[in-house]
Amino acid sequence: MHLVSSIVIATRESRLALWQAEHVQSLLTQRGRAVSLLGMTTKGDQILDRSLSKVGGKGLFVKELEVALEEGRADLAVHSLKDVPMDLPAGFSLGCVLEREDPRDALVSPQYADLDALPQGAVVGTSSLRRVVLLRALRPDLRIEPLRGNLDTRLRKLDEGQYDAIVLAAAGLKRLGLAERIRQVFDPSRMLPAAGQGALGIEVRSDRADLLALLEPLAHHGTWLAVSAERAVSRAMGGSCSMPLAAHATLDGAVLRLDAAWGDPQAAAPLVRGQAVATVTSLEQAASLGEQVAAQLRAGGAH
Numbered sequence: 001m002h003l004v005s006s007i008v009i010a011t012r013e014s015r016l017a018l019w020q021a022e023h024v025q026s027l028l029t030q031r032g033r034a035v036s037l038l039g040m041t042t043k044g045d046q047i048l049d050r051s052l053s054k055v056g057g058k059g060l061f062v063k064e065l066e067v068a069l070e071e072g073r074a075d076l077a078v079h080s081l082k083d084v085p086m087d088l089p090a091g092f093s094l095g096c097v098l099e100r101e102d103p104r105d106a107l108v109s110p111q112y113a114d115l116d117a118l119p120q121g122a123v124v125g126t127s128s129l130r131r132v133v134l135l136r137a138l139r140p141d142l143r144i145e146p147l148r149g150n151l152d153t154r155l156r157k158l159d160e161g162q163y164d165a166i167v168l169a170a171a172g173l174k175r176l177g178l179a180e181r182i183r184q185v186f187d188p189s190r191m192l193p194a195a196g197q198g199a200l201g202i203e204v205r206s207d208r209a210d211l212l213a214l215l216e217p218l219a220h221h222g223t224w225l226a227v228s229a230e231r232a233v234s235r236a237m238g239g240s241c242s243m244p245l246a247a248h249a250t251l252d253g254a255v256l257r258l259d260a261a262w263g264d265p266q267a268a269a270p271l272v273r274g275q276a277v278a279t280v281t282s283l284e285q286a287a288s289l290g291e292q293v294a295a296q297l298r299a300g301g302a303h
């Protein structure tokens with residue numbers, strides 16, 4: 001068996017990725033482990049001029065980190081779970097899911113207090129197909145323009161006046177101490193979050209049982225159940241993280257409630273929605289709730 005002495009975390013070098021890796025580093029350090037970070041630039045960080053859904057999806061953010069795990073240059077990769085493909089490549093596992101931060105979307109705007117306050121035809125920045133279809137359902141008059149880059153870049157483009165407002169995950173803003181930029185946090189019933197939004201996942205090589213044992217005390221099982229249901233919707237719908245798909249689950253005791261929505265980015269048709277509630281105690285049961293909701297979406301015309 002592999003004996004873990006010093007642990008290396010592979011991480012992207014955006015401020016948010018570093019915050020997340022340092023967070024896991026500090027949790028492990030508190031447990032007496034020596035932990036260092038290995039910063040890397042991924043394809044997803046380099047390609048800033050095209051929509052990610054056109055160049056291969058968000059998997060572009062994790063590939064280089066997996067190569068580092070494969071080659072033994074790193075032990076763990078910390079990811080925003082939202083950016084992790086539904087099926088990891090053979091030989092890799094999700095070793096841990098941490099307690100979720102705020103899963104909701106937030107509106108950031110220098111001028112306007114909330115979505116309703118935006119004038120007719122206002123320009124809103126987002127490159128997420130999910131946010132596009134949800135925003136369009138709420139405010140068909142808005143002009144939605146692409147917005148890429150890390151959090152600081154997106155906020156800078158907003159501040160330069162390229163947009164009237166932008167929509168971001170509340171979790172990222174809160175982690176970076178930018179919560180004061182939030183003008184409105186969307187109720188999930190209006191802007192349903194993406195599968196896994198706000199949760200961190202730690203990826204390991206599946207053959208590293210030593211690391212799985214090490215990570216066990218960091219896991220938040222309620223979050224893990226919820227995101228398993230959410231990710232199962234996404235997986236059953238085709239697995240890409242760049243679909244116009246929202247999936248959000250909440251756990252109340254052992255009762256998991258899962259909501260999902262899908263919208264056609266090409267047509268102005270109403271959103272297709274799905275919902276299911278069940279008592280769950282295992283990740284498999286959570287995933288089967290997700291498959292049930294995906295079947296509802298497909299029956300409603302999602303593809």
Ligand SMILES: NCc1[nH]cc(CCC(=O)O)c1CC(=O)O
Nearest residue numbers: 080082168169171172197198199
């Ligand atoms: N796709 C980029 C991304 N990946 C994770 C987060 C935010 C943090 C999280 O959801 O955990 C963001 C930024 C955003 O959507 O605003």
